[in-house]
Amino acid sequence: MDALSPAQVATDRALAETGLDAAPREMQRLTRQVARRLTPGGEARIEPDAFREVLCVVRRKGWATQLMNVTRRAGEVWIDKPDMEAAAARTIDPTADEYALRAILDGVVFERLRTLGQNAQDAFDTVQADLVDSGHVLSPRQLDLLARAVGTAFGVDDDTLARSALARQEADTAARAEIETRAAERRAAENARISAWEQSLVSFDAVPRILHCSPREALRWIAENRLPVTRRIPRPDGTEDFQFDPVELKRLRTQLPLWRGVMPDAKPGRRGGADLLSLVPETGSAGNAAVARVAALDRYAAHFRTARALNRRITLVTGPTNSGKSYTALNALAEAESGLALAPLRLLAHEFREALAARGVAASLATGEERITVPGSRHLAATVEMCPLHNPVDVAIIDEAQMLADPDRGAAWTAAIMGAPARHLFVLGAADCVPLVRRIAELCGDPVDEISLERKSPLRAASATIRLHELRPGDALIAFSRREVLDLRAELLTRGRRIAVVYGALSPEVRRAEAQRFNSGDADILVATDAIGMGLNLSIKRVIFTSLRKFDGTQTRDLTTQEIKQIGGRAGRYGLHEDGIVGVLANAGSPNFIRAMLHAPPEPITELRPLVQPDADIVRAVADEIGSESLYGVLARIKRAVLRPDDPNYRLADMEQAVAIAANLEGVDGLDLSQRWTYAMCPVDERDNGIVRLTHWASDHAAGRRVQPPGTGHLVAPSQASRQELERAEKRHKRLVAWRWMAQRFPETYAAIDDAEANTATLNDWIEAVLRQHSRGREHREDSRAPRSGPRKSGGRDRSSRRRG
Known part of the structure; x- marks a missing residue:
């Protein structure tokens, strides 16, 4: 039989002296902990008090798990894992039962609650906001439990807080239900309106009867793009069925003599067949061709009147990373009397501004959620989406032009390159962007000089x-x-x-x-x-x-x-x-x-049509044309009408998120079309309940209430932060970005900008402090599943630099 180690001897002796028991699964860890307390070469004995402390250390993980089970059964979702671990760490009685552990946990939770506000109401609101942000909607019973816990923490014994919280929740639930019901009804009405109009469309067989022409003439005019095809319905064999708007066809009757090359007073052509127009009302939804005409996305370059009025010259500078593309352009910008530097990210807009400052030029800054105005400066650094379109400058720089092909943000680069009101425009990017920039310059009628740079170091x-x-x-x-x-x-x-x-x-x-x-x-x-x-x-x-x-x-x-x-x-x-x-x-x-x-050479670009999307002016023009103030209805018609899939020059950008926001806003009364469009452009994260949160903000805005900025939530010590807590802080920061974006557009409603800036700075400092930790910390012990010889396949896309800079 093997001799016992000194640690085993000391453990057995301590168990006998203290009368404590240890489960077989605890013995290995217990012996290791005891071994650390023994003096090498000394007596195989540990003092009873020290042994009780060691046994508590061994049992902490089990206690935390036990407390987790107890609180989750009770529905106390506001008590989190750090609370359980802190309670377990404070327990000094190795025989503590569930009731003793719960009492210690309550003390930990009450201490934390008292740090969350100046009074019980503030602390309660902070906890509830964190829970809502995490996707937890409390039941009435949970609200009552939370209110009583907060009240106890602040020494408030009555149930006023609980009754107030329940009343507010009932009012909020009723208001949200009303908004959702109203939105569903209005979306259904808009869809029915569009469906009724689509039902009025006719096939090609009806075109000759409506226009009083021959089928051959109709086919020729379709081929010449004189007759607008309203819908193209694919067939299984790869061909298409064409449908036409009879109202639009009737309006074209006056053009037939010109198309035939005869005078307007010439003898009219064939008039065989029934006049189907007698069955079509003159009012109602405007035809797709009319919507396309007022939107004019097929003539997108013409929207930018200031840029078209200038004698612009484009210099396209391409090269790989580390080739010095921006150096010459920045020098030209710094020497100009006025200028503009457009970057894909807020970080890069700041770097452009700093680069100009290093050259002795003060520049203002404009990004989605931030403005820095330098009095007297005639230079601006901005994100691409913030490109000013109406103030001519001498020189402008647009960076990362290969983003033209990006499905999410490519339309912003199209608008910036077409619309930047600069006499000399420097477009910088990888070699892949050359054909796209050439095509845009051709559509704008601007000459292009091309400079190709090589990498400075191999x-x-x-x-x-x-x-x-x-x-x-x-x-x-x-x-x-x-x-x-x-x-x-x-x-x-x-x-x-x-x-x-x-x-x-x-x-x-x-x-x-x-x-x-x-x-x-x-x-x-x-x-x-x-x-x-x-x-x-x-x-x-x-x-x-x-x-x-x-x-x-x-x-x-x-x-x-x-x-x-x-x-x-x-x-x-x-x-x-x-x-x-x-x-x-x-x-x-x-x-x-x-x-x-x-x-390898640059991969060939098969799609040279630049991406485009509507702006506020286009949205208003389409709304006026179709006689609707519904943003959802307007965007639905734009998706159907403004660009044919086979348009030779442009492609319509993805508008799914804007449509989703517009659909939710249908139930909010009190916002005009332009305000709704602004909300639809707000950069929110759909995966973080962002559209629902934005709808709540819009509801408060419409009701004349101020929208308060998101808070920081409870931030544990950086050294104790788990991966989940880090992610939670990152999401809060994103919500603050969206709030600050709205504050730039509606400063009276989103008024607490100083609080938002302070919360943003607090979160930035905390996140950076967490990342600076050089020890493994709690987050790495939980379930990191870290790779050993190589990582797993990628499971997600880093999408943070997506929309609107």
Whole structure:
């Protein structure tokens, strides 16, 4: 029989002396804890008090789990995991039962509740707001429990808080139900209106009878685009059925003599057949052709009258990352008397402004949620969506023109390049954008000079795959989801590495702080998503992909040559590294694939029609044409009418989110069409209940109530933050971005801008403090499932840089 170790001897002796029991599953951990308390070479004995403390340490995890089960059965969803762990850590009696544990937990919760407000009402509102943001709608019983807990924490014994909370919830529920019912009814009415109009359409067989022409003439006029085809219905054999609006056809009757080449008073042509127009009302929904005519998206370049009135010249500067595309353009901009610099991200707009300041030029700033006005300045740095269209300038820069092909934001680049009111326009981008920019210049009638630049420092593929233990300071690991980034961070922290992270959900301020930590050497390794592909000056030696496939929102596919070059091009910053190296993690792909992509020519663009979308003026014009103030109805008609799928010049951009917001706003009375359109353009996250939250804000706005900014919620100590708490803070920051965006448009309703700025700064500081933690922390112990020899396949798309900058 094996001899017992000193720790086992001490454990058995302590159990006998204290009269305590330990379950078999606890013995191994208990013995390890006891061993840490023993003096090497000393007596195999631990003092009873110290042993009780050790036994409490062993039982903390079980106690926390027990408390979790108790609170969840009771529906107390406002009590979170850190509360359970804190209560377990405070327990000093190893025999504590459920009631004793619950008493300690209540003390922890009451302490936290008292930190959430100056009084019980403030604390209650903060907790409830956090729960709503997390998707929890409390039942009346849960509201009562929460109100009583908050009341006890603040020494309020009556049930006033509970009754007030229940009354408010009932009123809010009734108001929301009324809005939803009204919205459903109005959407149904708009859809019925459109459906009735579509039922009035006729097939080609009716066209000759309506126009009093021959079928051959009708076919010729259709081919000549004289007769508008209202709907094209695909057949299984690949052909199409054409449908026509009889009202529109009747309006064209006066054109027939001109089309036939005869004088207006000439003898009319054939008039055989019944006149179907007698069955068609003259009023009602305007035809698609009429809607298309007033929207004029097929003549989109003409919308930008200021730009068309200028004698514009475009200089297209293309080249890979690290080729110095912006240097010459920024110099020209700084030397001009007036100018404009347009960037894809708020972070890059700030960098443009700083670059101008370094050249001695003060510039104002305009982004979706931020304005900095410099009195007397004639230069502006802005995000692309904020391009001013009516004030001519001498020079303008538009960066990252390859975004023209982006399905989410490409229309903003189309509008900026077509509409920037600059006499000399510099368009910067990867080589992929050349045919698209040429096409836009052709549509605008602007001459184009082209400059092609080469990379300043060589870029090459690594000769072999790279393992995690082979990472060196200055390396950047590229993953394609937030989860993968945090998993890799957790794994590398366990290996003693110092890590900085960059991913789309982080604010520009936090991204810049993380980049600074990496550049300064405070962090060895950067772990990032493809969010580093644009902006951020990073001192990266090697870019290492953790996968050569990504989920793009629709499908999982191989990385394109442009993605490899754009992201990999961040390696080897000129002036700091002689060259840049692009590699791939072991078991995640082949270096040969990267080598081939780096040397491949730009992938051919098969779709050269630029993406376009309506603006406020177009929305108003269509509303007037169809006689409707329903934004949902207007957008529905625009989707059906303004651009034919075979339009030779333009494509209609995706408008799904705008339509979804408009559909929800149908039930809100008191907002005019332009205000609804502004709400529809607000950058919200649908996955975070953003459209519903925006509808509530709109309801308060319409009722004349001020909309308060989202709060920070309860922020634990950064060293104790879990991954879930980090994500919750990131979502709160996104809500503040949306609120600040609205505040720029409706400052009287969204008035507490100082509070919003303070909350934003608090969240930024907290998130950065969490990311600066160099120990594993709680988040890495929970369920990180970190990769060992290589990460899993990408499971999500980093979408934070999507709409409207």
